[in-house]
Amino acid sequence: xxxxxxxxxxxxxxxxxxxxxxxxxxxxxxxxxxxxxxxxxxxxxxxxxxxxxxxxxxxxxxxxxxxxxxxxxxxxxxxxxxxxxxxxxxxxxxxxxxxxxxxxxxxxxxxxxxxxxxxxxxxxxxxxxxxxxxxxxxxxxxxxxxxxxxxxxxxxxxxxxxxxxxxxxxxxxxxxxxxxxxxxxxxxxxxxxxxxxxxxxxxxxxxxxxxxxxxxxxxxxxxxxxxxxxxxxxxxxxxxxxxxxxxxxxxxxxxxxxxxxxxxxxxxxxxxxxxxxxxxxxxxxxxxxxxxxxxxxxxxxxxxxxxxxxxxxxxxxxxxxxxxxxxxxxxxxxxxxxxxxxxxxxxxxxxxxxxxxxxxxxxxxxxxxxxxxxxxxxxxxxxxxxxxxxxxxxxxxxxxxxxxxxxxxxxxxxxxxxxxxxxxxxxxxxxxxxxxxxxxxxxxxxxxxxxxxxxxxxxxxxxxxxxxxxxxxxxxxxxxxxxxxxxxxxxxxxxxxxxxxxxxxxxxxxxxxxxxxxxxxxxxxxxxxxxxxxxxxxxxxxxxxxxxxxxxxxxxxxxxxxxxxxxxxxxxxxxxxxxxxxxx
Amino acid sequence: xxxxxxxxxxxxxxxxxxxxxxxxxxxxxxxxxxxxxxxxxxxxxxxxxxxxxxxxxxxxxxxxxxxxxxxxxxxxxxxxxxxxxxxxxxxxxxxxxxxxxxxxxxxxxxxxxxxxxxxxxxxxxxxxxxxxxxxxxxxxxxxxxxxxxxxxxxxxxxxxxxxxxxxxxxxxxxxxxxxxxxxxxxxxxxxxxxxxxxxxxxxxxxxxxxxxxxxxxxxxxxxxxxxxxxxxxxxxxxxxxxxxxxxxxxxxxxxxxxxxxxxxxxxxxxxxxxxxxxxxxxxxxxxxxxxxxx
Numbered sequence: 001x002x003x004x005x006x007x008x009x010x011x012x013x014x015x016x017x018x019x020x021x022x023x024x025x026x027x028x029x030x031x032x033x034x035x036x037x038x039x040x041x042x043x044x045x046x047x048x049x050x051x052x053x054x055x056x057x058x059x060x061x062x063x064x065x066x067x068x069x070x071x072x073x074x075x076x077x078x079x080x081x082x083x084x085x086x087x088x089x090x091x092x093x094x095x096x097x098x099x100x101x102x103x104x105x106x107x108x109x110x111x112x113x114x115x116x117x118x119x120x121x122x123x124x125x126x127x128x129x130x131x132x133x134x135x136x137x138x139x140x141x142x143x144x145x146x147x148x149x150x151x152x153x154x155x156x157x158x159x160x161x162x163x164x165x166x167x168x169x170x171x172x173x174x175x176x177x178x179x180x181x182x183x184x185x186x187x188x189x190x191x192x193x194x195x196x197x198x199x200x201x202x203x204x205x206x207x208x209x210x211x212x213x214x215x216x217x218x219x220x221x222x223x224x225x226x227x228x229x230x231x232x233x234x235x236x237x238x239x240x241x242x243x244x245x246x247x248x249x250x251x252x253x254x255x256x257x258x259x260x261x262x263x264x265x266x267x268x269x270x271x272x273x274x275x276x277x278x279x280x281x282x283x284x285x286x287x288x289x290x291x292x293x294x295x296x297x298x299x300x301x302x303x304x305x306x307x308x309x310x311x312x313x314x315x316x317x318x319x320x321x322x323x324x325x326x327x328x329x330x331x332x333x334x335x336x337x338x339x340x341x342x343x344x345x346x347x348x349x350x351x352x353x354x355x356x357x358x359x360x361x362x363x364x365x366x367x368x369x370x371x372x373x374x375x376x377x378x379x380x381x382x383x384x385x386x387x388x389x390x391x392x393x394x395x396x397x398x399x400x401x402x403x404x405x406x407x408x409x410x411x412x413x414x415x416x417x418x419x420x421x422x423x424x425x426x427x428x429x430x431x432x433x434x435x436x437x438x439x440x441x442x443x444x445x446x447x448x449x450x451x452x453x454x455x456x457x458x459x460x461x462x463x464x465x466x467x468x469x470x471x472x473x474x475x476x477x478x479x480x481x482x483x484x485x486x487x488x489x490x491x492x493x494x495x496x497x498x499x500x501x502x503x504x505x506x507x508x509x510x511x512x513x514x515x516x517x518x519x520x521x522x523x524x525x526x527x528x529x530x531x532x533x534x535x536x537x538x539x540x541x542x543x544x545x546x547x548x549x550x551x552x553x554x555x556x557x558x559x560x561x562x563x564x565x566x567x568x569x570x571x572x573x574x575x576x577x578x579x580x581x582x583x584x
Numbered sequence: 585x586x587x588x589x590x591x592x593x594x595x596x597x598x599x600x601x602x603x604x605x606x607x608x609x610x611x612x613x614x615x616x617x618x619x620x621x622x623x624x625x626x627x628x629x630x631x632x633x634x635x636x637x638x639x640x641x642x643x644x645x646x647x648x649x650x651x652x653x654x655x656x657x658x659x660x661x662x663x664x665x666x667x668x669x670x671x672x673x674x675x676x677x678x679x680x681x682x683x684x685x686x687x688x689x690x691x692x693x694x695x696x697x698x699x700x701x702x703x704x705x706x707x708x709x710x711x712x713x714x715x716x717x718x719x720x721x722x723x724x725x726x727x728x729x730x731x732x733x734x735x736x737x738x739x740x741x742x743x744x745x746x747x748x749x750x751x752x753x754x755x756x757x758x759x760x761x762x763x764x765x766x767x768x769x770x771x772x773x774x775x776x777x778x779x780x781x782x783x784x785x786x787x788x789x790x791x792x793x794x795x796x797x798x799x800x801x802x803x804x805x806x807x808x809x810x811x812x813x814x815x816x817x818x819x820x821x822x823x824x825x826x827x828x829x830x831x832x833x834x835x836x837x838x839x840x841x842x843x844x845x846x847x848x849x850x851x852x853x854x855x856x857x858x859x860x861x862x863x864x865x866x867x868x869x870x871x872x873x874x875x876x877x878x
Contacts, residue, residue, distance in 0.1 A: 035878065038878070039878065206878060208874060208877035208878060209877055209878075210877045214873075214876075214877070217873075218870055218873050218874075221868065221870055221873060222867050222868070222870060223867075224864075224865035224866060224867070224868070226664075226860045226863060226865075227660065227663055227664060227860060229660065242873075246872055246873060247854065248853065248854060249872040249873075250868055250872075251854045251860075251863055252854065253663050253852050253854055253855060253860060255663065257656070257689075258685050258686065258688070258689035259685060261653065261656070261685075261686075262653075262655075262656035262659070262685075262686050262689070263656075265649065265650075265653045265656035265657045265659075265660065265686075266656045266657070266659050266660030266663070267660060268657060268660065269629075269647070269656065269657040269658065269659065269660025269661040269662075269663075269664065270660040270661065270663060270664035270860070271660075271664075272647055272657075272660075272661060272664075273627075273660070273661045273664035273665045273668070273861050274664060274665070274861035275663075275664035275665075275860045275861045276865060277660065277664070291650055291653075292650065292653070295649065295650055295653075299647075299648075385874055386870070386874075388867050388869075388870060391867045393865055393866060393867060395865060425665075425861060426624070426627045426645040426661065426665055426668050427624060427625065427645075427665060427667065427668055427861075428624060429622075429624050430624075431624065431645075432623055432624055432643060432644060432645060433645065433646065434639055434640070434646040434648065435645075435646065435647045435648065436639055436646070436648040437632075437648050437649060437650055438639075438648060444639075444646070445593070445595060445639075445640050446637070446639065446640055446648075
């Protein structure tokens with residue numbers, strides 16, 4: 001817990017925001033600040049807002065720092081680092097009393113009278129940077145000033161600078177080190193140590209600072225995914241970047257395709273040939289992939305697709321968040337076939353569920369969709385290093401050369417009790433087959449006969465029986481006996497978990513039911529909760545209450561209240577408390 | 585040694601009697617036998633259409649994909665297993681219309697697949713609509729007054745996409761022995777190879793018949809001076825096509841252009857010694873990734 005010193009400073013509980021024009025390095029500076037905190041054993045959650053453009057526009061990087069686990073950012077901040085006037089105009093009202101602003105007083109005129117209860121720390125960022133003949137150094141200077149204000153260990157920042165810039169040479173490291181120190185000294189020399197917030201190193205093992213997309217990418221690497229074709233689309237693109245940068249470390253082949261249609265076609269082709277393969281996109285790209293989802297379905301070729309949602313329809317809000325693709329994905333493609341949809345709620349779940357997606361895809365020879373969104377994909381959180389011993393590889397039924405040698409009449413689509421027919425791979429003698437997008441017989445030859453059509457449809461759907469046994473029920477957080485239940489799926493996990501802290505502070509007993517397996521929908525837990533006494537609230541980042549409708553369709557039951565948000569912004573923990581309290 | 589019959593299945597073709605697909609089938613199966621390839625060493629990726637139905641009549645590893653999407657499926661298969669011969673069989677509708685984008689980029693990549701285009705200049709399986717390679721003025725169900733869009737010249741297109749990609753040829757289904765020679769060279773060629781096959785559609789294309797084609801085709805190799813490594817000459821030849829109401833002019837057949845060039849998969853050291861599908865799937869150390877996050 002945060003503790004208070006004699007000087008009444010709040011220690012290790014900070015809500016921090018940096019803002020400025022796009023293209024000015026806000027993202028890297030924010031990340032460095034977060035890593036400085038985690039290197040000192042602290043926890044962070046990082047939330048980024050940016051418009052869909054490269055230069056200009058307004059970017060912010062918000063970091064919540066805590067001694068204990070922090071799940072989400074607050075809608076209030078304590079320290080604002082403003083690289084332009086717009087940042088102050090837009091965000092100064094988010095400052096708590098006693099908060100501070102670091103800004104360049106030579107570029108921005110502020111009248112202290114306009115900011116009562118706020119401490120203003122003017123640092124000549126641009127002049128100090130230009131003195132060093134490099135305008136970009138102003139972010140480094142600002143970071144140094146930050147640490148001084150928070151009375152945090154400058155050495156942590158200097159070691160980060162060294163790690164980041166060492167490949168650019170000693171001169172660059174020195175230039176940045178000097179700049180950080182100059183910013184630090186400027187605050188120490190020109191201001192009293194009167195800022196009310198302080199960060200202190202703790203002895204905890206430093207955690208990773210990782211985004212949902214990076215966790216997904218690591219999940220693919222861990223699962224032995226060897227081929228990743230993809231077309232860039234926000235907010236899924238960083239998966240492609242991360243995997244490409246590391247492809248040779250993992251003997252993975254990463255290909256930028258001409259469109260999303262070819263991305264999924266190639267991934268299916270590679271899986272057919274025996275290679276674990278996946279692709280990633282957002283809703284627009286997924287729309288193009290839809291026909292291939294059906295190809296995976298009828299040919300029974302495993303494939304993993306990541307859909308990182310953003311607000312639609314069409315181009316929508318490219319750099320903002322929404323959870324409005326769920327119903328689309330459940331029914332995407334003509335015809336009916338088995339599929340699985342997984343929706344991780346944080347980086348940890350993103351890693352393990354992505355790795356598991358490959359097992360499910362190969363065991364059942366079906367498409368598996370990992371459903372993320374901008375909030376999960378592009379927010380960074382501190383988390384313990386993933387435990388690789390928990391990752392299992394289960395490739396399902398693939399026949400060896402010896403298996404095939406003893407079976408002279410191999411049938412790719414052999415009718416079996418489980419609905420799963422063992423696969424052969426191109427190149428294997430005695431495994432010749434016809435993997436066919438037309439309805440087919442057991443060999444794979446096209447057929448239009450009624451009897452075989454029914455057999456094959458039933459075979460493909462009979463897999464769902466085993467899948468239903470394997471899917472994981474939603475997890476309950478908070479007080480298991482609470483009479484108030486919040487229900488959510490995917491990325492709303494983080495703001496809802498943070499809101500549980502606020503409910504507790506207000507003496508309201510709340511529990512949270514979080515779905516990560518969405519299709520087929522696990523029914524047991526939700527049926528139980530919706531038939532118990534108490535109030536239930538479902539929270540979704542969409543207009544229609546898509547999971548609420550799905551629950552009603554499957555169980556005939558529905559939560560008492562829908563709390564929905566579809567302005568591209570995530571729920572704020574404070575907002576959750578406020579909106580839920582209206583009904584209790 | 586494999587024979588062409590080894591590539592036959594138990595099924596009987598359902599193409600119309602006289603369909604150009606028979607000639608292409610004879611030539612392709614003959615070429616595979618001539619190359620000594622066993623059926624398990626070949627993946628046939630079929631597009632959708634009359635030629636695409638060949639999935640039922642070709643024995644080997646067969647992948648029957650979606651309309652226009654056979655090329656990217658084949659590319660994925662090739663990257664997963666670069667020891668395998670990957671052959672795409674599709675029509676002028678699938679590969680030049682619906683899948684035109686994939687065609688363009690496969691040519692750019694110079695990925696080592698062979699595309700055999702059953703080019704009958706019409707849509708057959710959908711019962712007779714104009715295709716990108718239909719001749720101007722051809723009357724079809726979707727062009728009752730005659731096609732007004734310019735004919736796509738597939739060889740010119742391929743040659744124009746990239747300065748030196750990589751194997752461009754045209755054959756005629758009415759001359760299977762000649763077509764077989766071309767296909768043998770196309771499969772042997774390392775890199776992207778296009779074999780556009782003039783294939784009469786005896787049911788829906790009343791214009792580009794066997795007779796019409798026979799009167800116009802000639803072989804490039806009959807001219808001892810023709811050099812298939814001369815790019816500009818190949819481009820010039822690729823534009824040669826009968827025009828006017830009576831289709832005056834000639835149609836060159838043979839290997840228009842051929843150039844040795846590094847193929848796409850050769851740019852990946854990851855797959856130079858062992859194809860991806862043979863590499864063991866196990867949980868690796870993620871140290872190289874995790875170090876980024878501190």
